[in-house]
Amino acid sequence: MLLHAANFRKLCWVLLLLTSTVASADNDKTQRELNALNEKIGSLKKSISKQQNERSSTAKALRNIEKDIGELAAKLHHTSNKRDEQQRKLNELESRQQQLRKQQISQKALIAEQVRNAYTLGKESQLKMLLNQEQPEKLSRTLTYFDYFNRARSEELSKYRDTLTELNSIKPAIEAEAQALAETNSELLRQQQALLQQKQQRANTLAGIDRDIVTKTSSLNTLDKERKSLESVLQAVEREITNIAIPASYKPFSAMRGKMPWPVKGKLLNRYGAPRQGSAVTWQGIQIAGREGDSVLSIHNGRVVFSDWLRGAGLLIIVDHGGGYLSLYAHNQSLLRTEGDWVKGGEAVATVGNSGGQRQAGLYFEIRHKGLPTDPRRWCQ
Incomplete structure:
Protein backbone atom coordinates (compact mmCIF):
# COMPACT_ATOMS: atom_id res chain seq x y z
CA MET A 1 0.00 0.00 0.00
CA LEU A 2 2.86 2.36 0.86
CA LEU A 3 4.53 1.49 -2.46
CA HIS A 4 1.34 2.36 -4.36
CA ALA A 5 1.07 5.69 -2.54
CA ALA A 6 4.70 6.54 -3.33
CA ASN A 7 4.20 5.63 -6.98
CA PHE A 8 1.07 7.75 -7.06
CA ARG A 9 2.98 10.75 -5.69
CA LYS A 10 5.72 10.27 -8.29
CA LEU A 11 3.10 10.08 -11.02
CA CYS A 12 1.54 13.34 -9.80
CA TRP A 13 4.94 15.07 -9.89
CA VAL A 14 5.58 13.82 -13.43
CA LEU A 15 2.17 15.03 -14.61
CA LEU A 16 2.71 18.39 -12.91
CA LEU A 17 6.12 18.71 -14.58
CA LEU A 18 4.68 17.80 -17.98
CA THR A 19 1.80 20.27 -17.57
CA SER A 20 4.24 22.99 -16.56
CA THR A 21 6.46 22.20 -19.54
CA VAL A 22 3.51 22.28 -21.97
CA ALA A 23 2.25 25.58 -20.50
CA SER A 24 5.75 27.05 -20.78
CA ALA A 25 6.01 25.86 -24.38
CA ASP A 26 2.60 27.41 -25.17
CA ASN A 27 3.69 30.71 -23.60
CA ASP A 28 6.93 30.65 -25.59
CA LYS A 29 5.00 29.94 -28.79
CA THR A 30 2.58 32.79 -28.08
CA GLN A 31 5.46 35.16 -27.37
CA ARG A 32 7.23 34.12 -30.59
CA GLU A 33 4.04 34.70 -32.57
CA LEU A 34 3.62 38.11 -30.96
CA ASN A 35 7.23 39.04 -31.70
CA ALA A 36 6.83 37.93 -35.33
CA LEU A 37 3.60 39.93 -35.60
CA ASN A 38 5.21 43.07 -34.19
CA GLU A 39 8.17 42.64 -36.55
CA LYS A 40 5.85 42.44 -39.57
CA ILE A 41 3.89 45.47 -38.39
CA GLY A 42 7.13 47.41 -37.85
CA SER A 43 8.28 46.64 -41.40
CA LEU A 44 4.88 47.62 -42.77
CA LYS A 45 4.92 50.97 -40.95
CA LYS A 46 8.43 51.74 -42.24
CA SER A 47 7.24 51.03 -45.78
CA ILE A 48 4.22 53.32 -45.28
CA SER A 49 6.45 56.07 -43.89
CA LYS A 50 8.65 55.95 -46.99
CA GLN A 51 5.63 56.14 -49.29
CA GLN A 52 4.27 59.19 -47.49
CA ASN A 53 7.51 61.20 -47.41
CA GLU A 54 6.43 63.04 -50.55
CA ARG A 55 3.75 64.97 -48.72
CA SER A 56 3.86 68.74 -48.39
CA SER A 57 5.32 70.36 -45.29
CA THR A 58 1.78 71.44 -44.31
CA ALA A 59 0.53 67.86 -44.48
CA LYS A 60 3.50 66.70 -42.39
CA ALA A 61 2.70 69.38 -39.82
CA LEU A 62 -0.90 68.13 -39.68
CA ARG A 63 0.29 64.57 -39.13
CA ASN A 64 2.58 65.60 -36.25
CA ILE A 65 -0.07 67.77 -34.62
CA GLU A 66 -2.79 65.12 -34.88
CA LYS A 67 -0.49 62.47 -33.43
CA ASP A 68 0.31 64.82 -30.53
CA ILE A 69 -3.41 65.46 -30.06
CA GLY A 70 -3.99 61.70 -30.08
CA GLU A 71 -1.42 61.10 -27.35
CA LEU A 72 -2.81 63.92 -25.23
CA ALA A 73 -6.39 62.77 -25.76
CA ALA A 74 -5.46 59.19 -24.79
CA LYS A 75 -3.85 60.47 -21.56
CA LEU A 76 -6.93 62.60 -20.96
CA HIS A 77 -9.16 59.56 -21.48
CA HIS A 78 -7.16 57.47 -18.98
CA THR A 79 -7.02 60.33 -16.47
CA SER A 80 -10.77 60.87 -16.78
CA ASN A 81 -11.39 57.15 -16.13
CA LYS A 82 -9.03 57.32 -13.15
CA ARG A 83 -10.89 60.36 -11.82
CA ASP A 84 -14.25 58.58 -12.18
CA GLU A 85 -12.91 55.52 -10.33
CA GLN A 86 -11.50 57.69 -7.52
CA GLN A 87 -14.81 59.54 -7.24
CA ARG A 88 -16.65 56.22 -7.04
CA LYS A 89 -14.35 55.00 -4.25
CA LEU A 90 -14.74 58.30 -2.38
CA ASN A 91 -18.54 58.09 -2.66
CA GLU A 92 -18.46 54.52 -1.33
CA LEU A 93 -16.24 55.52 1.61
CA GLU A 94 -18.44 58.49 2.51
CA SER A 95 -21.57 56.34 2.22
CA ARG A 96 -20.01 53.74 4.50
CA GLN A 97 -19.03 56.47 6.97
CA GLN A 98 -22.65 57.70 7.16
CA GLN A 99 -23.87 54.13 7.60
CA LEU A 100 -21.38 53.55 10.43
CA ARG A 101 -22.42 56.77 12.19
CA LYS A 102 -26.08 55.71 12.11
CA GLN A 103 -25.02 52.26 13.32
CA GLN A 104 -23.01 53.86 16.13
CA ILE A 105 -26.01 55.88 17.32
CA SER A 106 -28.26 52.81 17.25
CA GLN A 107 -25.72 50.65 19.11
CA LYS A 108 -25.11 53.35 21.69
CA ALA A 109 -28.86 53.62 22.38
CA LEU A 110 -29.19 49.82 22.68
CA ILE A 111 -26.24 49.57 25.10
CA ALA A 112 -27.64 52.42 27.18
CA GLU A 113 -30.99 50.61 27.42
CA GLN A 114 -29.25 47.40 28.45
CA VAL A 115 -27.29 49.23 31.14
CA ARG A 116 -30.50 50.80 32.50
CA ASN A 117 -32.18 47.38 32.60
CA ALA A 118 -29.18 45.88 34.37
CA TYR A 119 -29.25 48.66 36.96
CA THR A 120 -32.98 48.20 37.50
CA LEU A 121 -32.76 44.44 38.03
CA GLY A 122 -29.61 44.62 40.09
CA LYS A 123 -27.10 41.84 40.65
CA GLU A 124 -28.77 40.95 43.94
CA SER A 125 -31.86 39.68 42.10
CA GLN A 126 -30.20 36.33 41.47
CA LEU A 127 -29.26 35.99 45.17
CA LYS A 128 -32.81 36.94 46.24
CA MET A 129 -34.26 34.24 44.03
CA LEU A 130 -31.98 31.63 45.58
CA LEU A 131 -32.77 32.75 49.16
CA ASN A 132 -36.50 32.88 48.47
CA GLN A 133 -36.30 29.32 47.18
CA GLU A 134 -38.24 29.99 43.99
CA GLN A 135 -39.64 27.08 42.01
CA PRO A 136 -36.80 25.24 40.23
CA GLU A 137 -38.35 25.64 36.77
CA LYS A 138 -38.89 29.38 37.20
CA LEU A 139 -35.43 29.79 38.74
CA SER A 140 -33.80 28.00 35.78
CA ARG A 141 -35.62 30.17 33.25
CA THR A 142 -34.68 33.35 35.07
CA LEU A 143 -31.00 32.40 35.35
CA THR A 144 -30.97 31.53 31.65
CA TYR A 145 -32.45 34.96 30.94
CA PHE A 146 -29.71 36.68 32.99
CA ASP A 147 -27.03 34.69 31.13
CA TYR A 148 -28.55 35.58 27.74
CA PHE A 149 -28.89 39.22 28.77
CA ASN A 150 -25.21 39.47 29.77
CA ARG A 151 -23.99 37.75 26.59
CA ALA A 152 -26.16 40.05 24.43
CA ARG A 153 -24.73 43.10 26.16
CA SER A 154 -21.20 41.80 25.67
CA GLU A 155 -21.88 41.21 21.95
CA GLU A 156 -23.29 44.72 21.51
CA LEU A 157 -20.25 46.23 23.24
CA SER A 158 -17.99 44.23 20.91
CA LYS A 159 -19.93 45.42 17.84
CA TYR A 160 -19.76 49.00 19.10
CA ARG A 161 -15.97 48.75 19.48
CA ASP A 162 -15.71 47.36 15.89
CA THR A 163 -17.82 50.26 14.60
CA LEU A 164 -15.58 52.80 16.34
CA THR A 165 -12.46 51.09 14.96
CA GLU A 166 -13.79 51.17 11.38
CA LEU A 167 -14.92 54.79 11.77
CA ASN A 168 -11.44 55.78 12.94
CA SER A 169 -9.80 53.99 9.99
CA ILE A 170 -12.22 55.25 7.33
CA LYS A 171 -11.59 58.93 8.04
CA PRO A 172 -7.92 58.97 6.85
CA ALA A 173 -8.93 56.79 3.89
CA ILE A 174 -11.49 59.43 2.85
CA GLU A 175 -8.94 62.20 3.28
CA ALA A 176 -6.34 60.32 1.18
CA GLU A 177 -8.86 59.55 -1.60
CA ALA A 178 -10.08 63.16 -1.64
CA GLN A 179 -6.47 64.38 -1.96
CA ALA A 180 -5.77 61.93 -4.81
CA LEU A 181 -8.97 63.06 -6.55
CA ALA A 182 -7.97 66.72 -6.26
CA GLU A 183 -4.55 65.95 -7.79
CA THR A 184 -6.17 63.99 -10.63
CA ASN A 185 -8.58 66.87 -11.32
CA SER A 186 -5.62 69.27 -11.53
CA GLU A 187 -3.84 66.95 -13.96
CA LEU A 188 -7.03 66.63 -15.98
CA LEU A 189 -7.33 70.41 -16.25
CA ARG A 190 -3.69 70.72 -17.35
CA GLN A 191 -4.17 68.08 -20.03
CA GLN A 192 -7.37 69.74 -21.27
CA GLN A 193 -5.57 73.09 -21.65
CA ALA A 194 -2.68 71.45 -23.54
CA LEU A 195 -5.20 69.72 -25.81
CA LEU A 196 -6.94 73.01 -26.59
CA GLN A 197 -3.61 74.58 -27.60
CA GLN A 198 -2.88 71.66 -29.95
CA LYS A 199 -6.35 71.94 -31.48
CA GLN A 200 -5.74 75.61 -32.22
CA GLN A 201 -2.50 74.70 -34.00
CA ARG A 202 -4.40 72.08 -35.96
CA ALA A 203 -7.02 74.63 -37.03
CA ASN A 204 -4.25 76.93 -38.32
CA THR A 205 -2.65 74.05 -40.23
CA LEU A 206 -5.97 73.04 -41.80
CA ALA A 207 -6.44 76.60 -43.00
CA GLY A 208 -3.10 76.26 -44.82
CA ILE A 209 -4.21 72.97 -46.41
CA ASP A 210 -7.48 74.59 -47.52
CA ARG A 211 -5.46 77.27 -49.32
CA ASP A 212 -3.49 74.52 -51.11
CA ILE A 213 -6.66 72.75 -52.30
CA VAL A 214 -8.22 75.55 -54.34
CA THR A 215 -10.21 73.59 -56.94
CA LYS A 216 -12.60 70.67 -57.04
CA THR A 217 -10.15 68.78 -59.23
CA SER A 218 -7.34 69.05 -56.70
CA SER A 219 -9.77 68.02 -53.94
CA LEU A 220 -10.79 64.89 -55.85
Missing part, protein backbone atom coordinates in the same frame (compact mmCIF):
# COMPACT_ATOMS: atom_id res chain seq x y z
CA ASN A 221 -7.15 64.09 -56.64
CA THR A 222 -6.35 64.33 -52.93
CA LEU A 223 -9.32 62.09 -52.13
CA ASP A 224 -8.13 59.53 -54.70
CA LYS A 225 -4.58 59.54 -53.30
CA GLU A 226 -5.86 59.11 -49.77
CA ARG A 227 -8.05 56.16 -50.79
CA LYS A 228 -5.15 54.49 -52.59
CA SER A 229 -2.93 55.04 -49.55
CA LEU A 230 -5.47 53.31 -47.32
CA GLU A 231 -5.94 50.51 -49.85
CA SER A 232 -2.20 49.83 -49.96
CA VAL A 233 -2.09 49.52 -46.17
CA LEU A 234 -5.09 47.20 -46.09
CA GLN A 235 -3.60 45.03 -48.82
CA ALA A 236 -0.29 44.85 -46.95
CA VAL A 237 -2.08 43.95 -43.72
CA GLU A 238 -4.08 41.28 -45.55
CA ARG A 239 -0.98 39.88 -47.20
CA GLU A 240 1.48 39.99 -44.31
CA ILE A 241 -0.34 40.02 -41.01
CA THR A 242 -3.81 38.46 -41.05
CA ASN A 243 -4.88 34.88 -40.36
CA ILE A 244 -3.44 34.97 -36.86
CA ALA A 245 -4.57 32.20 -34.52
CA ILE A 246 -7.74 33.26 -32.70
CA PRO A 247 -8.45 31.53 -29.34
CA ALA A 248 -10.99 28.72 -29.59
CA SER A 249 -13.11 30.43 -26.92
CA TYR A 250 -13.80 33.34 -29.29
CA LYS A 251 -16.99 33.02 -31.33
CA PRO A 252 -16.20 33.09 -35.09
CA PHE A 253 -16.80 36.46 -36.74
CA SER A 254 -18.89 34.82 -39.46
CA ALA A 255 -21.32 33.49 -36.85
CA MET A 256 -22.05 37.05 -35.65
CA ARG A 257 -23.54 38.33 -38.91
CA GLY A 258 -26.29 40.85 -38.13
CA LYS A 259 -25.73 40.55 -34.36
CA MET A 260 -22.79 42.87 -33.66
CA PRO A 261 -23.18 46.37 -32.22
CA TRP A 262 -22.05 49.49 -34.08
CA PRO A 263 -18.71 50.85 -32.84
CA VAL A 264 -20.35 54.19 -31.89
CA LYS A 265 -23.92 55.38 -31.52
CA GLY A 266 -24.72 57.98 -34.14
CA LYS A 267 -26.35 58.79 -37.45
CA LEU A 268 -25.06 56.95 -40.54
CA LEU A 269 -23.95 59.71 -42.91
CA ASN A 270 -23.54 57.82 -46.19
CA ARG A 271 -24.64 54.76 -48.11
CA TYR A 272 -22.16 51.96 -48.67
CA GLY A 273 -21.01 51.83 -52.31
CA ALA A 274 -22.28 55.34 -53.17
CA PRO A 275 -19.94 57.80 -55.03
CA ARG A 276 -17.90 60.18 -52.88
CA GLN A 277 -18.31 63.86 -53.83
CA GLY A 278 -19.60 62.85 -57.25
CA SER A 279 -16.31 61.14 -58.19
CA ALA A 280 -15.40 57.64 -59.30
CA VAL A 281 -14.24 56.97 -55.73
CA THR A 282 -16.98 55.11 -53.84
CA TRP A 283 -17.71 54.63 -50.16
CA GLN A 284 -16.31 51.30 -49.00
CA GLY A 285 -17.45 51.83 -45.45
CA ILE A 286 -19.78 53.93 -43.32
CA GLN A 287 -19.19 57.41 -41.90
CA ILE A 288 -20.89 57.69 -38.49
CA ALA A 289 -21.61 60.99 -36.77
CA GLY A 290 -20.15 61.07 -33.28
CA ARG A 291 -19.25 63.29 -30.38
CA GLU A 292 -15.58 64.06 -29.89
CA GLY A 293 -14.05 61.99 -27.11
CA ASP A 294 -16.73 59.27 -27.06
CA SER A 295 -15.43 55.72 -26.97
CA VAL A 296 -15.01 53.72 -30.18
CA LEU A 297 -15.74 50.06 -29.44
CA SER A 298 -14.38 46.99 -31.20
CA ILE A 299 -17.33 45.20 -32.77
CA HIS A 300 -15.93 41.73 -31.99
CA ASN A 301 -13.03 39.87 -30.38
CA GLY A 302 -9.71 40.08 -32.19
CA ARG A 303 -6.18 41.41 -32.27
CA VAL A 304 -4.98 44.91 -33.14
CA VAL A 305 -2.75 44.73 -36.22
CA PHE A 306 -2.40 48.46 -36.98
CA SER A 307 -2.57 51.48 -34.70
CA ASP A 308 -1.06 54.69 -36.11
CA TRP A 309 -1.66 57.81 -38.17
CA LEU A 310 -2.24 57.41 -41.92
CA ARG A 311 -2.77 60.05 -44.58
CA GLY A 312 -6.47 60.52 -45.27
CA ALA A 313 -7.51 58.18 -42.43
CA GLY A 314 -5.92 60.09 -39.57
CA LEU A 315 -5.45 58.06 -36.41
CA LEU A 316 -6.39 54.60 -37.62
CA ILE A 317 -6.84 51.28 -35.83
CA ILE A 318 -7.38 47.93 -37.55
CA VAL A 319 -8.51 44.77 -35.72
CA ASP A 320 -8.03 41.26 -37.15
CA HIS A 321 -10.91 38.96 -36.14
CA GLY A 322 -9.58 35.80 -37.78
CA GLY A 323 -11.10 33.95 -40.73
CA GLY A 324 -9.94 36.72 -43.07
CA TYR A 325 -12.12 39.38 -41.39
CA LEU A 326 -10.86 42.88 -40.51
CA SER A 327 -12.60 45.88 -38.97
CA LEU A 328 -11.22 49.37 -39.52
CA TYR A 329 -11.81 52.53 -37.43
CA ALA A 330 -10.51 55.84 -38.84
CA HIS A 331 -10.41 59.61 -38.04
CA ASN A 332 -10.07 58.92 -34.30
CA GLN A 333 -9.07 61.53 -31.77
CA SER A 334 -6.92 59.03 -29.87
CA LEU A 335 -5.86 55.39 -30.04
CA LEU A 336 -6.29 53.44 -26.79
CA ARG A 337 -4.77 50.13 -27.91
CA THR A 338 -1.57 49.27 -29.74
CA GLU A 339 -0.41 46.58 -32.16
CA GLY A 340 -0.50 43.05 -30.77
CA ASP A 341 -3.16 43.81 -28.14
CA TRP A 342 -6.05 41.38 -27.81
CA VAL A 343 -9.42 43.11 -27.59
CA LYS A 344 -12.91 41.88 -26.74
CA GLY A 345 -16.14 42.83 -28.43
CA GLY A 346 -17.46 46.03 -26.85
CA GLU A 347 -14.03 47.10 -25.56
CA ALA A 348 -12.89 50.69 -26.23
CA VAL A 349 -10.05 50.83 -28.76
CA ALA A 350 -10.12 54.56 -29.62
CA THR A 351 -12.04 57.80 -29.09
CA VAL A 352 -14.11 59.67 -31.66
CA GLY A 353 -12.35 62.58 -33.37
CA ASN A 354 -11.68 64.37 -36.65
CA SER A 355 -8.07 63.43 -37.45
CA GLY A 356 -6.92 63.09 -41.03
CA GLY A 357 -8.00 66.63 -41.87
CA GLN A 358 -11.72 66.14 -41.12
CA ARG A 359 -13.77 69.19 -40.13
CA GLN A 360 -16.44 67.39 -38.12
CA ALA A 361 -16.01 64.72 -35.45
CA GLY A 362 -17.10 61.25 -36.50
CA LEU A 363 -15.93 57.73 -37.22
CA TYR A 364 -15.18 56.09 -40.55
CA PHE A 365 -15.85 52.36 -40.21
CA GLU A 366 -15.13 49.47 -42.58
CA ILE A 367 -15.45 45.69 -42.47
CA ARG A 368 -13.34 43.62 -44.85
CA HIS A 369 -13.28 39.93 -45.74
CA LYS A 370 -10.23 38.53 -47.52
CA GLY A 371 -9.24 41.98 -48.74
CA LEU A 372 -12.67 43.00 -50.06
CA PRO A 373 -14.96 45.56 -48.39
CA THR A 374 -18.40 44.43 -47.24
CA ASP A 375 -21.42 46.47 -46.16
CA PRO A 376 -21.23 47.01 -42.35
CA ARG A 377 -25.04 47.16 -42.19
CA ARG A 378 -25.14 43.44 -42.96
CA TRP A 379 -23.06 42.72 -39.88
CA CYS A 380 -24.15 45.27 -37.28
CA GLN A 381 -27.55 45.50 -35.65
